[in-house]
Amino acid sequence: MSRLLPFFAFMLLAALLGFGIWWNSAHDPTAVPSPLINKPAPDFALPMLDTPAKTVSKQSLLGKPYLVNVFASWCFACGEEHPVLMAESKDLGVPLIGYDYKDDPQDAKAWLAQHGNPYDMVIADTSGHTAIDFGVYGAPETFLIDGKGVIRYKRIGPLTPEVIAQQLKPAIEALQKEAP
Amino acid sequence: MTPELGQLALILALFLALAQSVLPLIGAWRGNRALMAVARPAATGQAVFVALAFVILVSAFLRFDFSVQYVADNSNLQLPWYYRIAAVWGAHEGSMLLWVLILNVWTVALTLFSRRLPDAFLARVLGVLGIISTGFLCFILFTSNPFARLLPMPPDGADLNPVLQDPGMTFHPPVLYMGYVGFSVAFAFSIAALLGGSMEQSWVRWARPWTNAAWGFLSCGIVAGSWWAYAELGWGGWWFWDPVENASFMPWLVGVALIHAQAVTEKRGSLRAWTILLSLFAFSLSLLGTFLVRSGILTSVHAFASDPRRGTFILGFLAVVVGGSLLLYALRAPKVAGGKAFALVSRESAILIGNLMFTVAAAMVMLGTLFPLLGDALNLGKISVGPPYFGLLFPLLMLPVVLLLPFGPYLRWGNSEAPVLKQVLVRAAIAAAACAVIAAFFVQGQLKAIAGVAGAVWVGVGVVLYIVKRWRDMSRGRRYPAEMAGMLLAHFGVAVFLIGVMLSESLSVTRDVRLSPGQVATVGGYEFRFDGVSQTTGPNWTAEQGVVTVTRNGAPVAVMHPQKRTYAHEQVQTTSAIDPGITRDIYVALGEPMDPNHVSGAWALRLYTKPFVRWIWGGGLFMMLGGFVSAADRRFRVKREVEATQAVTATLQESQA
Amino acid sequence: MAKLLRTAVLLLVTFAGIAAAQAIDPLPFRDHAEELRFQHLTSELRCLVCQDENLADSNADFARDLRHKVFELMQQGKNDAQIKQYLVDRYSDFVLYDPPVNHRTWLLWFGPLLILIAGALVVANTIRKRSRSGAPAAAAPTENGDDW
Numbered sequence: 012m013s014r015l016l017p018f019f020a021f022m023l024l025a026a027l028l029g030f031g032i033w034w035n036s037a038h039d040p041t042a043v044p045s046p047l048i049n050k051p052a053p054d055f056a057l058p059m060l061d062t063p064a065k066t067v068s069k070q071s072l073l074g075k076p077y078l079v080n081v082f083a084s085w086c087f088a089c090g091e092e093h094p095v096l097m098a099e100s101k102d103l104g105v106p107l108i109g110y111d112y113k114d115d116p117q118d119a120k121a122w123l124a125q126h127g128n129p130y131d132m133v134i135a136d137t138s139g140h141t142a143i144d145f146g147v148y149g150a151p152e153t154f155l156i157d158g159k160g161v162i163r164y165k166r167i168g169p170l171t172p173e174v175i176a177q178q179l180k181p182a183i184e185a186l187q188k189e190a191p
Numbered sequence: 192m193t194p195e196l197g198q199l200a201l202i203l204a205l206f207l208a209l210a211q212s213v214l215p216l217i218g219a220w221r222g223n224r225a226l227m228a229v230a231r232p233a234a235t236g237q238a239v240f241v242a243l244a245f246v247i248l249v250s251a252f253l254r255f256d257f258s259v260q261y262v263a264d265n266s267n268l269q270l271p272w273y274y275r276i277a278a279v280w281g282a283h284e285g286s287m288l289l290w291v292l293i294l295n296v297w298t299v300a301l302t303l304f305s306r307r308l309p310d311a312f313l314a315r316v317l318g319v320l321g322i323i324s325t326g327f328l329c330f331i332l333f334t335s336n337p338f339a340r341l342l343p344m345p346p347d348g349a350d351l352n353p354v355l356q357d358p359g360m361t362f363h364p365p366v367l368y369m370g371y372v373g374f375s376v377a378f379a380f381s382i383a384a385l386l387g388g389s390m391e392q393s394w395v396r397w398a399r400p401w402t403n404a405a406w407g408f409l410s411c412g413i414v415a416g417s418w419w420a421y422a423e424l425g426w427g428g429w430w431f432w433d434p435v436e437n438a439s440f441m442p443w444l445v446g447v448a449l450i451h452a453q454a455v456t457e458k459r460g461s462l463r464a465w466t467i468l469l470s471l472f473a474f475s476l477s478l479l480g481t482f483l484v485r486s487g488i489l490t491s492v493h494a495f496a497s498d499p500r501r502g503t504f505i506l507g508f509l510a511v512v513v514g515g516s517l518l519l520y521a522l523r524a525p526k527v528a529g530g531k532a533f534a535l536v537s538r539e540s541a542i543l544i545g546n547l548m549f550t551v552a553a554a555m556v557m558l559g560t561l562f563p564l565l566g567d568a569l570n571l572g573k574i575s576v577g578p579p580y581f582g583l584l585f586p587l588l589m590l591p592v593v594l595l596l597p598f599g600p601y602l603r604w605g606n607s608e609a610p611v612l613k614q615v616l617v618r619a620a621i622a623a624a625a626c627a628v629i630a631a632f633f634v635q636g637q638l639k640a641i642a643g644v645a646g647a648v649w650v651g652v653g654v655v656l657y658i659v660k661r662w663r664d665m666s667r668g669r670r671y672p673a674e675m676a677g678m679l680l681a682h683f684g685v686a687v688f689l690i691g692v693m694l695s696e697s698l699s700v701t702r703d704v705r706l707s708p709g710q711v712a713t714v715g716g717y718e719f720r721f722d723g724v725s726q727t728t729g730p731n732w733t734a735e736q737g738v739v740t741v742t743r744n745g746a747p748v749a750v751m752h753p754q755k756r757t758y759a760h761e762q763v764q765t766t767s768a769i770d771p772g773i774t775r776d777i778y779v780a781l782g783e784p785m786d787p788n789h790v791s792g793a794w795a796l797r798l799y800t801k802p803f804v805r806w807i808w809g810g811g812l813f814m815m816l817g818g819f820v821s822a823a824d825r826r827f828r829v830k831r832e833v834e835a836t837q838a839v840t841a842t843l844q845e846s847q848a
Numbered sequence: 849m850a851k852l853l854r855t856a857v858l859l860l861v862t863f864a865g866i867a868a869a870q871a872i873d874p875l876p877f878r879d880h881a882e883e884l885r886f887q888h889l890t891s892e893l894r895c896l897v898c899q900d901e902n903l904a905d906s907n908a909d910f911a912r913d914l915r916h917k918v919f920e921l922m923q924q925g926k927n928d929a930q931i932k933q934y935l936v937d938r939y940s941d942f943v944l945y946d947p948p949v950n951h952r953t954w955l956l957w958f959g960p961l962l963i964l965i966a967g968a969l970v971v972a973n974t975i976r977k978r979s980r981s982g983a984p985a986a987a988a989p990t991e992n993g994d995d996w
Contacts, residue, residue: 014464014520014521014522014524014526015521017468017471017472017517017520017521018514018517018518018520018521021475021513021514021517022510022514024561025506025509025510025513025514027561027564027565027568028482028486028488028506028509028564029503029506030564030567030568031486031488031489031502031564031567031568032486032488032499032502032503032506034488034564034567034568035486035487035488035497035499035502036499040487040490041490041897043573043896043939043940043942044572044573044940045940046936046937046938046939046940047937047938113909113913139910139913140913140917143913143914143917143938144938145938146938146939148896148897148910148939149897149910396992424905426871426904426905428905431900433900434900457992457993458990458992458993458994459992459994461978490899490900491899491900492898492899492900492901528977528978532978532979532980533975533978533979534978534979535975535979539978540975543971543974543975544971547964547967547968547971550967551960551963551964551967554959554960554963555959555960555963558955558956558959558960559956562947562953562955562956565955566952571952571953572940572941572942572952573940573941573942574941574942574947574952574953574956575894575941575942575943575944575945575947576945576947576956577892577894577902577945577946578891578892578902578945579892579945579946580945580946580947580956584960588960588964600996604994661996672993672996674993675996701887702883703872703873703874703875704874705874780872781872782870782871782872782873783870783872795872795873795874796872797871797872824993826991826993
């Protein structure tokens with residue numbers, strides 16, 4: 012009977028490997044799930060892209076939920092996500108804040124001028140230091156932050172119509188039901 | 192020669208492989224000599240066609256035939272001819288063809304060098320090898336065809352990844368595959384023994400030289416890969432416990448256990464089932480490695496581009512071959528313990544303990560490598576397992592092995608007397624302690640370095656003492672049979688390796704510095720003077736080349752030329768400068784200019800001194816040599832009519848029992 | 849699909865290529881001990897955007913950002929555990945090459961020990977059974993090479 016042990020152990024291994032193949036085709040293997048879900052967003056204070064003298068901080072945004080979309084002019088996938096944002100941002104029902112990540116402000120402004128600007132406001136994190144506090148490691152990423160400043164949802168990678176319909180919109184609706 | 196001929200050759204090879212698989216196995220089952228006799232010619236024919244396909248692919252590269260997709264993806268007009276040949280195995284499809292080619296090399300070698308094997312046994316061995324070949328040829332033809340066309344043909348190709356344009360990288364895959372694939376011979380021998388039902392120990396004697404040779408090749412392949420990573424990647428590291436590295440290390444660890452278990456089974460007749468199981472494990476791990484590298488389920492710098500279809504195919508193949516072999520083992524492995532008895536203090540026990548440690552080590556490496564996947568499966572979150580894990584557990588598991596090693600040759604089979612062992616213990620321990628104390632003065636109290644010296648001397652003195660003993664006890668020509676010489680070489684290699692690892696890990700010094708031309712930085716007792724950067728060119732690259740003059744207490748040591756090369760498509764490759772030495776390597780990597788517009792100004796540099804790092808690969812090469820020398824022992828090749836009669840008697844007795 | 853993958857890989861390589869050699873990054877350490885500590889820490893932290901590289905050796909832009917953050921935290925007087933916790937809070941355990949020892953990773957850390965114990969029991973049992981079968985027969989001359 013113990014002679015069958017290696018066989019059964021191998022079958023378990025094969026099952027794990029089979030799972031691995033399935034998992035890889037169904038998920039983005041490079042995505043790192045955020046540990047900040049349902050935790051307060053970091054305190055931040057970043058200049059606006061168009062008027063660097065003005066600063067936007069977490070305090071100034073409390074009270075209502077909003078979306079933060081991390082993008083950059085050098086980011087290939089952001090270019091793919093952009094038309095989706097242009098088309099759907101107005102229907103989302105919450106403000107969309109553009110977070111310009113590790114970008115030259117001139118390049119960013121030119122990129123928005125060329126591709127269109129779906130954002131209600133754009134803030135610039137030229138060094139990328141504040142982004143570390145958000146757990147950002149690339150672009151595009153999108154955060155849904157509620158009225159109390161807590162991160163409720165994070166999308167790693169470009170937003171697609173399916174993701175917006177199946178994940179983002181329900182999350183926004185759930186938030187709006189919560190609000191008094 | 193059009194590429195389609197290559198594809199045709201593979202199809203013909205597949206048919207021959209099928210013939211080689213099915214017919215001889217049926218023949219051995221039925222006792223049909225004609226069917227059994229199909230094995231050799233089928234194997235030879237298959238090898239001819241696979242070799243032909245390989246040659247056609249090589250010529251496609253040499254002729255810049257960019258109408259072949261694989262050639263266009265992995266070479267271009269600037270690539271020198273020697274790297275165009277290496278590009279044949281630079282990516283997935285070509286390396287699979289290399290795999291099958293090497294399988295055929297081992298198969299043909301087997302047909303040539305096994306005239307003494309009984310027909311039925313050889314038929315089964317070749318049949319099993321045929322099954323493996325069939326699987327891989329199907330895989331190539333259905334999912335990974337290297338001869339697929341790219342039309343319209345582009346005027347120029349992409350490029351071979353610059354990281355692969357290095358002699359080490361050229362050498363590493365073929366030698367590594369010789370090892371990986373070589374374990375298929377031991378695997379086939381075991382399956383043949385299980386199928387045949389006759390459990391006499393002589394088949395292990397036939398398997399031993401093949402297994403030792405395969406293990407020798409694998410050792411060399413791993414050494415080549417490690418050395419290449421050190422020389423080419425620029426970060427002074429030689430092993431990262433990356434999943435693909437682990438994929439080659441697991442079969443090696445089980446291989447060590449196997450070559451020792453085979454010795455026990457051959458000489459004493461015991462541990463038969465365990466030896467069979469180990470040979471199944473060794474090759475299964477080779478196949479697992481092939482799967483891990485190409486399925487994309489693990490993140491690795493080495494991994495080939497993945498495709499779930501390919502992953503599924505290999506997994507299916509793995510399930511059939513490995514699952515089938517383990518099922519066969521469950522059904523047919525010897526149930527009754529055979530062979531001679533042995534006491535607690537005996538060579539068998541020591542080998543058994545060693546086997547335990549190496550098997551657990553292989554299991555640990557597998558656990559660590561696959562744990563992130565397990566984490567995903569069981570929803571444990573995304574976990575990384577890296578050098579801190581492996582680097583802690585592996586030395587712990589190897590410690591008992593190092594402690595037992597000097598006693599190996601002194602322990603007798605079956606039963607051993609204590610006095611001789613005590614003598615070895617005392618002498619080796621005193622030598623180790625003395626050297627450790629001396630070392631302590633040189634290494635500023637670094638414990639790892641002291642432990643390394645102690646361990647290496649402990650093992651090394653054990654080997655030397657035995658060499659002296661044999662010299663005294665035996666007469667000329669009978670002192671060091673090849674099998675023993677190989678063992679001594681390999682064990683000595685362990686000592687050399689220990690020095691290399693422990694000293695370089697604990698005593699290396701690394702510094703990132705910013706130097707203007709003329710400035711000097713001191714690292715590890717050496718002065719490095721940066722002498723500026725100039726432009727140079729190569730066959731398919733341009734480079735910024737730095738000049739660094741190294742001195743020690745004012746005396747000149749070396750002038751080093753680290754480069755930052757730019758290949759086609761703006762791919763940049765840092766080529767570090769290494770000044771090799773027996774007692775230390777000096778290593779310089781060029782970073783970025785402080786001001787990109789002012790290239791003649793200050794640059795960032797990474798400077799290393801790495802004491803005794805070459806001993807790591809030196810130790811590995813001694814082990815490789817040990818494997819080859821052992822394999823060459825005449826005893827494995829001498830024909831023995833006595834044994835043939837005994838074999839027949841044993842079979843009759845077992846079938847009557 | 850394969851085409852897309854290939855393009856993505858090419859782009860990644862190109863981008864990484866342009867940003868090559870950024871791992872070499874001289875920082876103003878106070879002394880050699882601090883430099884050693886930094887090297888040790890960054891060798892145990894994972895570059896999230898790379899294919900299995902640590903922070904110390906990675907050329908990626910993002911790795912550079914994290915290295916500077918680690919340096920900044922060191923300058924602020926945080927110890928190794930605090931620095932690691934800071935990064936884990938933002939990037940999950942994935943960023944640690946030295947997996948934590950907790951209820952989720954007990955199999956990883958204690959599995960090998962369990963296998964060792966199980967194996968040791970089997971080995972002990974085998975030796976026990978074998979040594980009980982009486983003293984081995986006096987060595988009749990064989991040609992098995994067991995004379996040494």
